[in-house]
Amino acid sequence: MSDEIFSPMRKTIYWMLAGVVITMVILGFAIMIGNYRNQLTHTPKEVVAEMIALRFANIPECFAYSDPVNGRVYPGVIDINKFTKEQMDKCYFTEENEGYKDYNFGLSLKNQGKEVITNNYFNKDDFTIIKTVLVVTENGTWMDDTLYVYVQEKIGEPRAKG
Amino acid sequence: MNKKGYNLIMVMFEILVVISVIFLTFQVAKSYASSDSVDKENLAWDLSMMVNAMVGVPGDAEVEFPNNVSRFSIVMHDRGVKVFVKGESEVKQSFKRFYLPEKYSAEGTIDQGANEPISKICLKKSGYVFELKECVGNV
Numbered sequence: 001m002s003d004e005i006f007s008p009m010r011k012t013i014y015w016m017l018a019g020v021v022i023t024m025v026i027l028g029f030a031i032m033i034g035n036y037r038n039q040l041t042h043t044p045k046e047v048v049a050e051m052i053a054l055r056f057a058n059i060p061e062c063f064a065y066s067d068p069v070n071g072r073v074y075p076g077v078i079d080i081n082k083f084t085k086e087q088m089d090k091c092y093f094t095e096e097n098e099g100y101k102d103y104n105f106g107l108s109l110k111n112q113g114k115e116v117i118t119n120n121y122f123n124k125d126d127f128t129i130i131k132t133v134l135v136v137t138e139n140g141t142w143m144d145d146t147l148y149v150y151v152q153e154k155i156g157e158p159r160a161k162g
Numbered sequence: 163m164n165k166k167g168y169n170l171i172m173v174m175f176e177i178l179v180v181i182s183v184i185f186l187t188f189q190v191a192k193s194y195a196s197s198d199s200v201d202k203e204n205l206a207w208d209l210s211m212m213v214n215a216m217v218g219v220p221g222d223a224e225v226e227f228p229n230n231v232s233r234f235s236i237v238m239h240d241r242g243v244k245v246f247v248k249g250e251s252e253v254k255q256s257f258k259r260f261y262l263p264e265k266y267s268a269e270g271t272i273d274q275g276a277n278e279p280i281s282k283i284c285l286k287k288s289g290y291v292f293e294l295k296e297c298v299g300n301v
Contacts, residue, residue, distance in 0.1 A: 058219065102259065
């Protein structure tokens with residue numbers, strides 16, 4: 001008699017517990033696959049930042065020196081007259097509203113003691129790229145210097161698509 | 163209550179649950195394995211980094227993308243690159259943003275539905291313009 005009553009009850013409790021466990025297993029499996037997918041698509045942030053930072057010392061639209069007579073560009077040579085916020089905004093300008101979710105940079109020339117930053121740089125450095133450069137000063141002399149590129153990867157959650 | 167009948171129903175129910183759990187798990191795994199999401203994401207990343215790398219090159223340049231892209235359509239514009247399988251929803255498309263210096267622009271569409279599949283693509287920088295196009299001849 002008691003077995004007839006309690007057997008269905010036991011089954012019900014068993015399936016309630018089993019339902020929770022099965023749900024957890026499926027969720028865990030989905031999360032595991034998601035993590036694996038993230039591993040496959042992972043791109044090191046240093047590589048991305050290095051690619052973007054190439055422009056700062058290499059092209060005349062950023063800070064590279066170009067000969068005023070023949071227009072020849074000297075990659076790796078920084079024109080100190082161009083090392084300004086206005087030039088940085090022409091070189092790399094992230095979105096006004098959500099640009100802080102992208103890579104932003106603070107550039108510093110060690111010997112010259114000059115700094116410029118991108119429009120959404122808030123001193124939250126993730127890492128630093130160091131480059132040896134030449135600098136053409138105001139009086140036209142060429143000097144050795146070190147360019148520190150402070151990289152702020154993102155603030156907050158990754159941006160939405162679009 | 164007929165105990166035998168009840169037990170039989172419960173056994174059938176248990177078997178059904180087990181089968182459906184196995185089926186669901188395989189379906190999830192299969193959909194991930196057969197989907198192009200990883201390749202799409204990596205292709206979008208690669209193209210956006212190619213643009214960033216070529217921005218850092220003074221002068222003109224042309225680079226052939228080393229992989230076969232015949233499964234994907236690609237749209238490149240001034241703000242980024244979008245990779246997708248033709249006809250799929252916006253949510254599934256991969257988009258990578260990039261920021262070009264002033265004066266620079268980027269354009270190009272690889273449409274896989276139009277004619278023959280395009281397998282080799284090239285990214286060309288001439289002056290201030292980036293162009294994504296099908297490779298023609300040797301680069």
